[in-house]
Amino acid sequence: MFSKILIANRGEIALRVLRACKELGIQTVAVHSTADQDAMHVRLADESVCIGPPPSRESYLNIHQILAACEITGADAVHPGYGFLSENAKFADILEAHGLTFIGPTAEHIRMMGDKITAKKTAEELGIPVVPGSEGEITTDEEAKKVANEIGFPVIIKATAGGGGRGMKVANNEDELSIALATARSEAGAAFGNEAVYIEKYLAKPRHIEIQVMGDGEGNAVHLGERDCSLQRRHQKVWEEANSPSLNSAQRQEIGEICAEAMRKMKYRGAGTVEFLYENGEFYFIEMNTRLQVEHPVTEAITGIDLVHEQIRVASGGGLSVTQKDIRFSGHAIECRINAEDPRSFVPSPGTITHYHPPGGLGVRVDSGVYQGYKIPPYYDSLIGKLIVHGRNRVECMMRLRRSLDEFVVDGINTTIPLFRDLLANPDIANGDYDIHWLEKFLAQKSSE
Numbered sequence: 001m002f003s004k005i006l007i008a009n010r011g012e013i014a015l016r017v018l019r020a021c022k023e024l025g026i027q028t029v030a031v032h033s034t035a036d037q038d039a040m041h042v043r044l045a046d047e048s049v050c051i052g053p054p055p056s057r058e059s060y061l062n063i064h065q066i067l068a069a070c071e072i073t074g075a076d077a078v079h080p081g082y083g084f085l086s087e088n089a090k091f092a093d094i095l096e097a098h099g100l101t102f103i104g105p106t107a108e109h110i111r112m113m114g115d116k117i118t119a120k121k122t123a124e125e126l127g128i129p130v131v132p133g134s135e136g137e138i139t140t141d142e143e144a145k146k147v148a149n150e151i152g153f154p155v156i157i158k159a160t161a162g163g164g165g166r167g168m169k170v171a172n173n174e175d176e177l178s179i180a181l182a183t184a185r186s187e188a189g190a191a192f193g194n195e196a197v198y199i200e201k202y203l204a205k206p207r208h209i210e211i212q213v214m215g216d217g218e219g220n221a222v223h224l225g226e227r228d229c230s231l232q233r234r235h236q237k238v239w240e241e242a243n244s245p246s247l248n249s250a251q252r253q254e255i256g257e258i259c260a261e262a263m264r265k266m267k268y269r270g271a272g273t274v275e276f277l278y279e280n281g282e283f284y285f286i287e288m289n290t291r292l293q294v295e296h297p298v299t300e301a302i303t304g305i306d307l308v309h310e311q312i313r314v315a316s317g318g319g320l321s322v323t324q325k326d327i328r329f330s331g332h333a334i335e336c337r338i339n340a341e342d343p344r345s346f347v348p349s350p351g352t353i354t355h356y357h358p359p360g361g362l363g364v365r366v367d368s369g370v371y372q373g374y375k376i377p378p379y380y381d382s383l384i385g386k387l388i389v390h391g392r393n394r395v396e397c398m399m400r401l402r403r404s405l406d407e408f409v410v411d412g413i414n415t416t417i418p419l420f421r422d423l424l425a426n427p428d429i430a431n432g433d434y435d436i437h438w439l440e441k442f443l444a445q446k447s448s449e
């Protein structure tokens with residue numbers, strides 16, 4: 001087991017990882033920018049190192065500074081959290097070259113899944129159902145037309161270096177195709193330095209359902225069920241739940257086992273998420289994320305398994321603490337992302353938290369890095385915390401969520417808490433009847449009222 005882990009992140013996820021380290025008796029090193037001098041992750045860590053000025057590029061993304069912090073403190077492993085360097089294959093390579101452990105998958109697996117064409121090809125070879133589309137890169141109008149006519153319009157053009165919604169273009173017919181292709185290629189080139197794009201059948205009203213997997217790197221792997229993350233705004237998840245209101249346990253087992261088996265075949269190590277669009281009872285692979293995700297706590301709530309413990313265990317060669325038959329799904333969990341933003345315009349709202357009182361009680365978890373008197377800096381993303389509520393079933397979970405939101409006090413800044421009160425009052429949400437476009441439509445309707 002490691003004796004000292006450096007946490008290359010900030011905010012709630014840095015605290016989340018720190019807590020797991022403490023439980024495992026591992027020393028912790030926090031790194032921080034000059035803007036995060038007073039952050040909670042710095043206060044709670046055994047040691048801390050300032051790694052640069054406020055802009056992420058010069059601090060949390062600065063590989064040399066993080067390496068230096070490892071050397072100064074004698075850390076033997078690095079947990080990257082999510083975002084920042086968590087899916088940076090070069091970072092994983094460099095750590096390894098310096099005798100340090102990257103707590104995550106191999107650089108090779110990160111690279112493979114980072115390129116969306118390779119990811120899709122790999123998934124298909126491993127027996128995962130994928131969205132119908134081109135076999136690889138599409139460069140010419142003729143190729144695009146051929147594929148589009150085979151799979152049928154509408155189609156969507158995506159950047160292989162994209163992901164998370166960046167660089168996508170929809171074409172409804174042959175006339176729109178060549179402009180969509182040219183625009184997608186040039187936008188991909190400008191945004192990612194890679195013009196390569198591919199084509200897929202466009203699914204009109206899918207849900208976003210993702211499967212949590214965990215592998216030991218030696219051919220053992222498990223799935224931990226799904227999360228329904230369909231409620232998004234501008235490709236930012238807002239509300240996530242497990243189980244998905246649209247799946248039964250047979251469907252869960254089937255897709256889960258397909259993913260777990262794929263991870264066994266590729267000898268995947270660490271936590272991963274296999275993302276699907278789900279429409280008319282069918283799953284279609286779109287991407288795989290090779291990191292711990294923001295919404296991992298809903299999976300922890302229904303399985304009782306600490307995913308960060310497992311990440312640390314497998315990274316140190318200790319293997320998984322569970323096999324598939326040990327994993328049971330109990331009750332229902334919902335996560336609300338609390339952002340420091342205006343709940344109507346979503347304009348960021350940095351500043352000082354004058355009063356802070358998080359909710360508590362049975363089935364309530366708050367993962368947050370803020371405290372009363374804390375000044376939210378303007379340089380980073382606006383997630384200030386997550387409210388995760390668990391109940392024996394979805395109805396109890398929603399009752400508990402409403403009560404928790406009513407208890408939650410965050411004064412001095414705007415937060416997205418009022419949005420969740422609105423969502424809880426909506427019959428579609430109560431019925432679990434929503435797709436990936438539902439939230440944008442709901443918000444558009446509300447702003448026109």
Ligand code: MV4
Binds near residue numbers: 208230
């Ligand atoms: C799609 C799609 C429809 N058809 N692919 C957006 C983010 C990226 N991960 C994939 N995305 C989509 N891919 C096909 N073939 C619609 C989306 C999409 C979306 C997906 C998940 C959650 C929210 C979304 C919002 C708009 C579009």
